[in-house]
Amino acid sequence: MSLPIVIIGSGFAAYQLVKTLRRQDTQQAITVITASCGDDYAKPDLSHVFTKGQSANDLIKMSADEFAKTYDITLLRRSRVESIDARQKTLRCNGESIAYQQLILATGAKALVPPFQGDAMGRIITLNGLEDYAASEVELKKAQSVLVIGAGLIGTEIAMDLASADKRVILTDRAEALLPSLLPDFVSAQLYQSLGNQGVSIELGTQVESLRQAEESIAISLENGHDYRVDAVVCAVGLRPNIRLAAEAGLKTNRGIVVDRQLRTSDPHIFALGDCAEIDGNVLAFLQPILMSANALAKTLLGQASNVALPPMMVKVKTPRLPMQLSGNTANADANWQVSASREGMTAKAFDEEQQLIGFVVTGSHMKQGFSLLRELPPTF
Known part of the structure; x- marks a missing residue:
């Protein structure tokens, strides 16, 4: 019996690859190892859970067990890969050695949380996945006021969704405009007005100086001298690709895990896919490039070498008021x-x-x- 294709991770990239592999080959052994619960869900849905009143369980499209059975894979949940031995084509997980035919790193990215002064750093919420939301949904549901740190795509979407759910929202960013890496100033200004019309307090060109516990609330001080008191803080300043395993295995890394057009790392039997992969200096975290990359990689893994070719792709900004x-x-x-x-x-x-x-x-x-x-x-x- 041939060795399995082993995938580390269970996010959109990993599960899309599983689905694509199974459409092309029903016999190939596949093992998925994930530190999370392994449930299948749509991460973009996190941008509108508040107006829809959805719980974390509402977002699950297929439980981990259902997914494993449907796609006939071995799924190791709540399991962490300790190390990779590229020379032996094995990895250590749960204290045991697992051999692979090909290894795919779909380790995703971690939410960045800058250091702030004060004793309320432990109150900062990130919404980078289902389990993040599950851990914070009760607090966010109860909160009447929320500070959102980060006015990029995710932060702005979350701020509008929270405001649409009748919460008082403060949105802050060091940048001078909303979505500065995506929008020209004149469109950003329209989005600013739309959020303002919802009652969102927008603090641009400044940053959080301190977060301090104030009984049940959090006292916020900004560098521009403005102070607020809120019930919850959501940080959405960006993501950092998870490259530790790759780096410790001796693979080439930069901002992400460096791969070629076939998503092959510096080791011929190891590939990277999704938020952790860096192609031509770019980390492409949107769903469409990940989908197309998974389609090409499935062919390569099954013996038909295929380069990733990306046409122009649409980015949908989930801001219903604009x-x-x-x-x-x-x-x-x-x-x-x-x-x-x-x-x-x-x-x-x-x-x-x-x-x-x-x-x-x-x-x-x-x-x-x-x-x-x-x-x-x-x-x-």
């Missing part, structure tokens, strides 16, 4: 923007010096134009 989609280079300060707007929405096209379309943002009713514009963009790689 729904939008975007693609391409939308944060290029040198872009020439052409804007068509109506009361129902806007189409903004970014052009380079040669008047080639390099990106776009569509909002409201104009979002139906998004897919035709997508076809006009040059390939990602």
